[in-house]
Amino acid sequence: MGEPFISVKNLSYAYEEDDGRKIQVLKNLSIDIMRGDFLAVLGHNGSGKSTLARILNMILFADSGKVVIDGKEIIPNEISDDEIIELRKKIGMVFQNPDNQLVATIVEDDVAFGPENLGIPSGEIRERVDNALAELGMSEYAKHEPHRLSGGQKQRVAIAGILAMLPECIIFDESTAMLDPKGRQEVLSAIEKINREKGITVIMITHYMDEAARADRVVVLDDGDLIFDGKPEEVFSHEKELISMGLDVPQCTSLIYKLREAGFKLEGRCLSAKECAELLFGELKNN
Numbered sequence: 689m690g691e692p693f694i695s696v697k698n699l700s701y702a703y704e705e706d707d708g709r710k711i712q713v714l715k716n717l718s719i720d721i722m723r724g725d726f727l728a729v730l731g732h733n734g735s736g737k738s739t740l741a742r743i744l745n746m747i748l749f750a751d752s753g754k755v756v757i758d759g760k761e762i763i764p765n766e767i768s769d770d771e772i773i774e775l776r777k778k779i780g781m782v783f784q785n786p787d788n789q790l791v792a793t794i795v796e797d798d799v800a801f802g803p804e805n806l807g808i809p810s811g812e813i814r815e816r817v818d819n820a821l822a823e824l825g826m827s828e829y830a831k832h833e834p835h836r837l838s839g840g841q842k843q844r845v846a847i848a849g850i851l852a853m854l855p856e857c858i859i860f861d862e863s864t865a866m867l868d869p870k871g872r873q874e875v876l877s878a879i880e881k882i883n884r885e886k887g888i889t890v891i892m893i894t895h896y897m898d899e900a901a902r903a904d905r906v907v908v909l910d911d912g913d914l915i916f917d918g919k920p921e922e923v924f925s926h927e928k929e930l931i932s933m934g935l936d937v938p939q940c941t942s943l944i945y946k947l948r949e950a951g952f953k954l955e956g957r958c959l960s961a962k963e964c965a966e967l968l969f970g971e972l973k974n975n
């Protein structure tokens with residue numbers, strides 16, 4: 689398996705209020721993330737998901753515990769700015785609001801902005817921009833104005849801008865939360881493609897159960913504690929606990945659980961509408 693790309697051990701973090709009061713947000717959190725993982729981080733509002741993302745992007749530093757990224761331990765006050773810059777090249781961040789991430793008036797200039805800041809030669813920038821737009825299915829919009837695009841398209845331009853910096857890992861912090869259902873699907877498919885075809889490690893923070901179900905691994909945070917860490921089918925088998933944390937399971941999964949409780953023998957995984965249909969048709973054929 690090799691070394692984890694990101695290793696977090698016993699991480700704690702508290703925000704300090706103006707009056708000196710501490711708000712403990714992460715408590716003794718441990719998690720290893722391997723290269724190529726597609727990890728979803730689930731948790732209700734305020735559970736500490738964004739704080740974890742900020743720590744992994746070195747915007748914040750742990751109060752205690754150990755954070756190692758690509759073999760380098762992040763020790764506050766010891767790590768140099770140059771080392772932080774080098775590590776940040778490896779981990780891109782995509783945020784919630786696409787409008788806050790777009791800086792240029794033409795799509796291709798926007799995608800070029802990141803690599804330009806990295807000092808990449810212009811010929812190579814052209815190639816990276818073209819490739820990134822093609823990966824995101826946005827080539828035909830290269831000369832368009834970003835503000836005229838749909839939410840899903842804008843977010844795909846923002847992702848292309850990150851991809852053009854050739855990161856090893858991308859953290860998506862609720863990147864579909866402001867989109868309509870079509871936009872959400874476009875962005876989710878893009879995230880899956882980036883992981884499956886390019887092998888980029890994906891950390892996807894979300895509060896949508898159906899999105900988390902598409903990851904290979906789901907971790908659940910509740911008030912800064914890591915409650916579950918496993919394959920989606922394992923994590924979503926804890927329906928009652930998830931509901932008590934203000935979360936849920938995907939609708940199709942919940943339906944199958946109810947039918948099982950009612951005595952139907954529906955064996956197999958159910959995390960998507962397709963798997964749900966297969967189980968139900970299978971049951972009908974057997975009867």
Ligand code: ADP
Nearest residue numbers: 703711713731732733734735736737738739740
């Ligand atoms: P999530 O992403 O799961 O919604 P956050 O990591 O954003 O959770 O926040 C966790 C907790 O930390 C919340 O209670 C929130 O109010 C608090 N918090 C977040 N940012 C700050 C900040 N800059 N100063 C003080 N408290 C904060």
